[in-house]
Amino acid sequence: MTKSKVCIQKTCLYSKVQEVHWHVVVDFDTILYFAFIGKVTDENTDWRSIHYVNVIVAGKHPAPQWLNMEQAVEHCTRGIGIWNFASNDQEAEPDMVMGCSGDVPTLEVLAAVSILPEHLPVVKIRVINVVDLFKLEKSTEHTHGLTDADYNALFTTNKPVVFAFHGYPWQVHRLTYNRANNVNMHVRGYKEEGTITTSFDMTVLNEMDRFHLVMDVIDRLPQTGTTGVYLKQLLQDKLIEHKHYISVHGKDMPEKLDWKWIN
Numbered sequence: 001m002t003k004s005k006v007c008i009q010k011t012c013l014y015s016k017v018q019e020v021h022w023h024v025v026v027d028f029d030t031i032l033y034f035a036f037i038g039k040v041t042d043e044n045t046d047w048r049s050i051h052y053v054n055v056i057v058a059g060k061h062p063a064p065q066w067l068n069m070e071q072a073v074e075h076c077t078r079g080i081g082i083w084n085f086a087s088n089d090q091e092a093e094p095d096m097v098m099g100c101s102g103d104v105p106t107l108e109v110l111a112a113v114s115i116l117p118e119h120l121p122v123v124k125i126r127v128i129n130v131v132d133l134f135k136l137e138k139s140t141e142h143t144h145g146l147t148d149a150d151y152n153a154l155f156t157t158n159k160p161v162v163f164a165f166h167g168y169p170w171q172v173h174r175l176t177y178n179r180a181n182n183v184n185m186h187v188r189g190y191k192e193e194g195t196i197t198t199s200f201d202m203t204v205l206n207e208m209d210r211f212h213l214v215m216d217v218i219d220r221l222p223q224t225g226t227t228g229v230y231l232k233q234l235l236q237d238k239l240i241e242h243k244h245y246i247s248v249h250g251k252d253m254p255e256k257l258d259w260k261w262i263n
Contacts, residue, residue: 022134023131024057029068057166076132079130082154096161096221097161098162098213105208109164111259123217133171148180156181163186165187172185189206
């Protein structure tokens with residue numbers, strides 16, 4: 001994330017919020033929805049609307065396609081929702097909620113979620129993706145905001161939340177400061193860390209990569225016990241291996257470049 005892009009986001013967040021619509025897309029179909037198709041269902045969600053600041057935050061690197069067009073329309077119309085295909089809490093309360101907003105944060109959260117079943121299969125994870133950022137704010141503060149009941153149903157009132165965000169962590173905290181579970185909200189995002197390096201290393205520098213996210217889960221779930229301790233050391237070793245590889249080869253490891261979601 002460039003500093004200019006972050007400055008634009010800062011300006012929008014401090015503007016009169018009712019006049020700002022802030023969309024953080026995850027793939028090409030979600031871009032299509034907010035830029036063009038949204039006109040069909042909501043005249044205020046695309047560039048043709050008037051009297052609104054419409055922000056679409058997207059990355060510039062190739063990214064996976066998570067949703068087909070029908071799924072993208074449903075998800076973008078809601079603005080926020082549980083991704084069932086990535087969650088395993090359908091028959092029980094989640095132990096952990098993992099939120100994501102943005103293309104790279106979503107990729108890293110899903111990569112983190114793919115690590116957990118192999119090592120911590122009993123941990124129940126709920127994955128929530130946010131494409132309309134102001135859904136996080138109260139409905140009394142923004143027309144797109146969720147009611148307390150709807151927000152609590154998603155994020156719970158007492159479970160730890162690890163949230164990866166395409167922006168500054170404080171931006172999410174500013175929107176959720178008066179929510180019931182804000183004390184358990186831990187946000188990973190842009191930390192003013194960056195240099196000329198690889199794409200994955202940028203996430204590592206800002207501690208938003210899959211390995212740091214899994215370690216966050218372990219730190220917030222004491223029930224992971226000894227298994228969690230060993231997994232955390234394994235992930236720390238992976239980070240050391242990553243740093244050595246990019247210093248020698250000047251590019252990310254194939255397992256990062258070629259990673260794909262397997263349901």
